[in-house]
Amino acid sequence: MSAPLLETRGLTRRYGGLTAVEGVDFSLPQGQIHALIGPNGAGKSTFVSMVSGRIPESAGRVLFEGRDITALPAHRRIRAGMAYTFQITAVYGRLTLAQNIALALRSRDRARILAALARVGLEERAEQTCGDLSYGHQRLLEIAMGVAQAPRLLILDEPTQGLAESEIEGFNGLIRSLAGETTILLIEHNMNVVMALAERITVLETGRVLASGSPEEIRANAAVQEAYLGSA
Amino acid sequence: MDFGPHLLLAVLEGAVGASVLALTALGLSLVFGVMRVVNVAHGEFFMLGAVVAWFVADTLAGHPAVGFVGALLIAPLVAGAVAMAVDRLVLKQVHYDPEATIVGTIGILYILQQTALMTYGPEARPVEPPFSHRIALPWFEWTEEGFEMFYPWGLSITSYKLFVIAAAVLILLTFWAILSRSRYGLLMRATQLDRETALAFGIPVGRVYSLVFGLGAGLAALAAVLIVPIQQAHYLMAGEPLLLSFIVVIIGGLGSVRGTVVAALLIGMSDGIISVFLSPTLSKILATLLVALVLVFRPQGLFGTKAA
Amino acid sequence: MSPGARSLALHGGLIALLFALGFLLPAYHQGNLARIMVLATYAVGYNVLFGYTGLLSLGHAMFFAAGMYGLGLPMQHLGISALPAFGLGLLSAALLSTLVAFLALRTIGVAFMIVTLMFSQAGFLTILYFGTWTRGDEGFVIAQASRSLAGVDLTQPLARYMAALVLFSVALLLTARMMRAGFGQVLIGVRENEERTRMLGYDVFRHKLAAVIVSGTLSGAAGAAYALLFGYVGATFASVQYSIFPLLWVLLGGAGTTIGPLVGVIFMFYLIDWSSGLTNAYMLVAGLALVLLTLFARAGLMGEVRRRWLPWLP
Secondary structure, X not given: OOOOOEEEEEEEEEEOOEEEEEEEEEEEOOOOEEEEEOOOOOXXXXXXXXXXXXXXXXXXXXXXXXXXXOOOOHXXXXXXXXXXXXXXXXXXXXXXXXXXXXXXXXOOOHXXXXXXXXXXXXXXXXXXXXXXXXXXXHHHHHHHHHHHOOOOEXXXXXOOOOOOHHHHHHXXXXXXXXXXXXXXXXXXXXXXXXXXXXXXXXXEEOOEEEEEEOHHHHHHOHHHHHXXXXXX | OOHHHHHHHHHHHHHHHHHHHHHHHHHHHHHHHHHOOOOOOHHHHHHHHHHHHHHHHHHOOOOHHHHHHHHHHHHHHHHHHHHHHHHHHHHOOOOOOHHHHHHHHHHHHHHHHHHHHHHOOOOOEOOOOOOOXXXXXXXXXXXXXXXXXXXOOOOEEEHHHHHXXXXXXXXXXXXXXXXXXXHXXXXXXXXXXXXXXXXXXXOOHHHHHHHHHHHHHHHHHHHHHHHXXXXXXXXXXXXXXXXXXXXXXXXXXXXXXXXXXXXXXXXXXXXXXXXXXXXXXXXXXXXXXXXXXXXXXXXXXXXXXXXX | OOHHHXXXXXHHHHHHHHHHXXXXXXXXXHHHHHHHHHHHHHHHHHHHHHHHOOOXXXXXXXXXXXXXHHHHHHHHXXXXXXXXXHHHHHHHHHHHHHHHHHHHOOOOHHHHHHHHHHHHHHHHHHHHHOHXXXXXXXXEEOOHHHOEEOOEXXXXXXXXXXXXXXXXXXXXXXXXXXXXXXXXXXXXXXXXXXXXXXXXXXXXXXXXXXXXXXXXXXXXXXXXXXXXXXXXXXXXXXXXXXXXXXXXXXXXXXXXXXXXXXXXXXXXXXXXXXXXXXXXXXXXXXXXXXXXXXXXXXXXXXXXXXXXXXXXXX
């Protein structure tokens, strides 16, 4: 098989005296669904923010499709085939759903916009103002915007937070339908979602990789249980 | 006059300007530090102080000192009251949104300026200083006999100008004492540091804001009363103090009291000295470009901390 | 009706109406409307940056003046004719916008406002400093004889009106088209949520840069046209007042709408016209308008219309 889609080597982020992410080596093969879990403050969001270019790294390198993209600004990394959804929903509240998708698609083709919305079941609300939607629906819209970009790598930061059970079912179905063509890196606290979707799991704790492996391996890992899973 | 005495004169005149500038800029800096808003109408409160001073002096017949003392008391109070009204009627209503505050205070600027035009008129009018004695200043020269002291023609200052400098220093020290020692100062500093926590502690943030806004305007008006016997009162006089205050606050660091005073000294003195040697227009061009470039390349000014 | 057709109908209809008014209005109002249309072009330019991109500049007078002096000085001192002078005016404004953009776009929010204000003030003072050529505050008049374009004497009221109409129509249609296309949508995205726009793969800085240059050049076009059509060049047009005016016009008419700027100019023009008959303190009206708008109607006239009744209004 070819080189991994995404690779980080010694990726580090320091804020003054505090080290949020410490020397993380990470490898993500093409087409995999990979979950990033860990306690709050473990550095998960910081890590994916550095991968996407949202925040600069203090040290280390990021490789995408074999190319070193460490020096590339965020918008160029997105163009190279990444998509990123925020932990706190960031959609255009005052614009319509159609306008939101249009910006993600970089096209105003009506058919494509409706198709993109249909993947999360929101096609009937295309002309509604985004801010009028429930939080859950706004979350789904953001996911739809990520998917609409047809990325090589889709980064999802706690995508199911705020979603109702039925919506989570729909989400799982959507992610499974993408498996193979899109590589997925998701941060999740909902262990049911993680176990249902993830092919491999990496556990972060205080900025370092604690463990990495298949769901069964992680579930059986004593250190992980102690640090994080507990009664999950 | 030779270069030496000429320079000394420029320095003294600059000191007068710097004193008044320090007070005016302090008002602007205080408002930004505590409330995080930019009051574009700040210069108009300065003008208001000057105009009210003229009205008071004109009304209170008798020795100019009576009118002056009256103005010192009344003008800042009037300016403060108007400012508090602006805070309650406009600023609070837009929840101190930075952009809305700037646009709103631009409107207030025009309202105050044009009202002055309608009531006070377009002329510049002088106010008599409470006292004014010409004091000749000595200059020293090294000759064959040793140090010789003499009084160059034209090297003099008035007692009133010395008073302005002294008064400004006194007011600044009093203000610093209040800010760092008194309960009111503590309330202001607490609100500046963390509005949310201040609210949680039961500090009436809304009222603190009104008082601070009023205080800022009052300081500007006070500075104007001090300068108006030297410089006449005119409805368009706000432009220069506003520009200079902006320069001082930006270079000294928005919200830093110490920075404001140091920058005022720097700017006031150099403005005084430079305009003796360069054309005033050119020195103003350089000053405005300086402010812009400082904001572009060093937004925290000289003393401020980087904004979160 | 498709959005494209609707937009054409609205804007085309407006232009047709203005065309007709050129023949129907009495001389006084025809002259006013010609002036209004040139100033509305300035407002349209300002709206691109403020209304659509969300960047509040307090220094646009420097771009207006760049166009005005860029045309006026060559015509006056070098005897250059109208058309190439207009080109020089546009070029001056474009160059200045580019320079200012590279510096000012390093700041955001309040700092951006102050930086643009300061650059503009420096520009105003520079015009005064070089008074020998610019005649400073007093300004200078451009000879009637040279104010003709392609054989048409622009000092004739009807020709002048139509020239103003052409200018405004081009500006209006250009911005309408630009804002409906992808570029405009991205600017709106930058305004609404800059971080989200960046993370959708858009080069935010390049878009802001383009917005400043388009905005500045349109403003310069208005300035150059003003000098050419009304024959006067003066430092007042570079002063702070002429930076506040477009903000006021756009806020009043409706920021982020295409016809808002024109509505704002018409309203303010006649309001000031009326109040200067009453008092010499007519800017009081501008002050009151700004305060009332800030408090009660941030969306402006067309903005409110769009919000309440016509959501499709471009």
